Structures are given as structure tokens and as C-alpha cells.
Amino acid sequence: MRKLMMALGLAAVTLTATACNTVKGAGRDIESVGQAGQDAIN
DSSP, X not given: OHHHHHHHHHHHHXXXXXXXXXXXXHHHHHXXXXXXXXXXXX
């Protein structure tokens, strides 16, 4: 039972870390698109 709880906890931490990196990368992509739009306007 304890091994199962450890495995589930580790899986939850891994998924959370992956999701955080994905959101962070998406934010950078959106920022770069906005910057390119600004550069095109100017």
C-alpha cells in the first residue's frame, strides 16, 4: 500500500512539473508573437 501511495505521489509531482513547463513555454511563445507584431507595426 505504501509503495502505491509513493508511486501516485511521484506521478502527481511529475505531471504538475510538466504542466508548469508547458504553460511557461506557451507564455513565451505568445510573448514572442506579440513582439513580432509590434516590430511589424513599427
